[in-house]
Amino acid sequence: MQAAKHEHWSSGFTFLLAAVGSAVGLGNIWRFPYVVAENGGGAFVLIYLAIVFVFGVPLLMSELMIGRTAQKPPVSALKSFGESKAQKLWNILGWSYVLVPLGILTFYSVVAGWTLDYAIGMMIGSFNDLQDGESAKIFQDLQDSPATQIFWMTLAVGITVGIVARGLKSGLEKTVEILMPALFVILIVLVLYASITGEFLKSVAFLFEPDFSKITPELVLMAAGQAFFSLSLGSGAIMVYGSYLTKDISIPKMAVGVACADTFVALLAGFAIFPIVFAFGVDHAGGPGLVFVTLPIVFNDMGGIGQVFGVLFFLLLAFAAVTSTISLLEPMVAQLSEQGSFKRARAAIYTGAGFWFVGIFVALSSNILKDVHPLGFLPLFAGMNIEAVINFLAANVFMLLNGLLVAIFVGWSIRRSVTLEEMGLGDSMIFKTWFLLVRFIVPLGVGFIFYDVVF
Numbered sequence: 001m002q003a004a005k006h007e008h009w010s011s012g013f014t015f016l017l018a019a020v021g022s023a024v025g026l027g028n029i030w031r032f033p034y035v036v037a038e039n040g041g042g043a044f045v046l047i048y049l050a051i052v053f054v055f056g057v058p059l060l061m062s063e064l065m066i067g068r069t070a071q072k073p074p075v076s077a078l079k080s081f082g083e084s085k086a087q088k089l090w091n092i093l094g095w096s097y098v099l100v101p102l103g104i105l106t107f108y109s110v111v112a113g114w115t116l117d118y119a120i121g122m123m124i125g126s127f128n129d130l131q132d133g134e135s136a137k138i139f140q141d142l143q144d145s146p147a148t149q150i151f152w153m154t155l156a157v158g159i160t161v162g163i164v165a166r167g168l169k170s171g172l173e174k175t176v177e178i179l180m181p182a183l184f185v186i187l188i189v190l191v192l193y194a195s196i197t198g199e200f201l202k203s204v205a206f207l208f209e210p211d212f213s214k215i216t217p218e219l220v221l222m223a224a225g226q227a228f229f230s231l232s233l234g235s236g237a238i239m240v241y242g243s244y245l246t247k248d249i250s251i252p253k254m255a256v257g258v259a260c261a262d263t264f265v266a267l268l269a270g271f272a273i274f275p276i277v278f279a280f281g282v283d284h285a286g287g288p289g290l291v292f293v294t295l296p297i298v299f300n301d302m303g304g305i306g307q308v309f310g311v312l313f314f315l316l317l318a319f320a321a322v323t324s325t326i327s328l329l330e331p332m333v334a335q336l337s338e339q340g341s342f343k344r345a346r347a348a349i350y351t352g353a354g355f356w357f358v359g360i361f362v363a364l365s366s367n368i369l370k371d372v373h374p375l376g377f378l379p380l381f382a383g384m385n386i387e388a389v390i391n392f393l394a395a396n397v398f399m400l401l402n403g404l405l406v407a408i409f410v411g412w413s414i415r416r417s418v419t420l421e422e423m424g425l426g427d428s429m430i431f432k433t434w435f436l437l438v439r440f441i442v443p444l445g446v447g448f449i450f451y452d453v454v455f
Helices: 012-023 026-038 042-070 074-079 087-123 134-144 146-165 167-197 200-208 217-231 237-243 251-279 287-301 304-338 344-364 386-413 416-423 429-454
Strands: none
Touching: 012 167, 012 237, 012 251, 012 304, 026 042, 026 087, 026 217, 026 251, 026 287, 026 304, 042 074, 042 200, 042 217, 042 237, 042 251, 042 386, 042 416, 042 429, 074 087, 074 237, 074 304, 087 134, 087 146, 087 287, 087 304, 087 344, 087 386, 134 146, 134 287, 146 167, 146 304, 146 344, 167 251, 167 304, 200 251, 217 251, 217 386, 217 429, 237 304, 251 287, 251 416, 287 304, 304 344, 344 386, 386 429, 416 429
16 A cells, blocks of 8 residues: 655644644643642642753654654654664653653543533533532533543543644644634633632742752652643644644744743643632542532632633533644544555544553443452552543653653664754753753653653
8 A cells, every 4th residue: 555645734834833732732731730739839839840941842842853854754864863772762752752642531531521521511500509418419420431431531532533634724724723723712711710719829829939858759750741741742743743844943942932831831720710719619539530610619609700711611621632632533544544554534433443542441440340359469550440540641651751761762863964064053051951851850750750650
C-alpha cells in the first residue's frame, strides 16, 4: 500500500492552536486543580512552574525539532537520524512515543465520557434542586454503572476517531479552530464570575504562597508528572505535530508559546474553581471527583444562573477533552498511515478500537473490577486498581522516561550542527543554554526524580 502524503499546518498560528489544544486539556482543567489541592497548594505550584520552564520548554523544543527535521511520525523520525550503537534503543523509544498516548487514552476517554454526560445533564436540568449527598451519589452511580460508563466512553472514542480519520486539514485543523477559541472564552467568563462572587484573594494565597515543609520527593514526582502530562511531553503528540511544521516557523517561539499558554490556562482553571469552592466552604481536596461532585453542588446553590455556568463549565471540559484525545490518537494513526500499513481512516478505526477495548477494563475498574489490583504484589502499586496502574505508569513513569531518553537522544546522538540549524538561533547564548539544559540538566533532573520515587 502506498504511504500517505505528509501534510503541513496552514500556518504557525494554526499549529499553536493545535499544540495548545493538545496541552490544554483535562490535564489543566480537571487534573491540575485537584492535584494542586492534594499536594500542598503553593508548594506544588512552585515546583510545577520550575519544571515547566527548566525541563518542559527544552523538551518541547527537542520534540518539535525531531518531528520537523524528519518530517515523519515518531517511530520513523527517530530512525531517520542515522544508525548508531544505540539505534535499537531509539527504535524502542519511537514505539514508546506512539504506544504511551494510547495508554493515556484508555483512561482519558473514560473521563472524557464523564464530561459529555455532565454537560448534557446540566443542559437538561439533572443537577437542579440537589439535596444533601445527591451530587456524590450521582457521580458514584455513574462510576458504578458499567453500561453507562462504556456508553459515554464509546461516544468519546467515536468523536476522536471521526476527527482524526478526516486528516490534518479537514479534521484536526477545523476542530481546533472552532474549539480552542470557544474554550478560552468560556474559561475567561468563568474566571470573571468566580473572581466577583468567590474568595479570589484566598485562592491567590492558596496557589502562590508556598509551604516549603510540604515539599517531598513524592510531591516533586507528582509535579513533574503533571507538567509532562499537561504539556503532552513524552506522549508523541508534540513530536507528530512538529512534523507538520514548515521550515519557516520558529521552534523556540512555538515551544515558549505552548508552555506559557498551557501554564496560563492551568492557573486560570484554578482561579475558576477555587474561589467558588472556598466561598461555599466545600472540600477543595476532593480528588479526581472535585469538579464532578463539588461543583454541581456549587452551581445548584447559585440558583438559575448556576445552571448556565454549569453548562458552560462542563462544555469547557468536553472541548478540552476532545482537543487532547485527538492529539493522543494522531501519533499512531500518522505512523500507520504514512508508512503505508493502512489508509488514514482505517488506521484511525483500528487504533481507536484497540484503546477502546482496553478502556473497557478501565471503565470497569470503578465497579466490577474495582477489587482487581494487577500489580498489587509490588509495594509501589499496592492498592492500585487497573485505572490507577495505567494512569501512574503513563503519566508518572513512561512519559518521564520518554522525556529523559529524548533529551539524551537530542543532546548526545544528533549532531550539534543539525540542532544548530533547526533551532535558527545561531551559536547564541540562548542556543548554548538550551543545549546545556537538554544535554545535562534535563537528563540528570528527570533521572533523579524518576529514580528517587520509582526505585
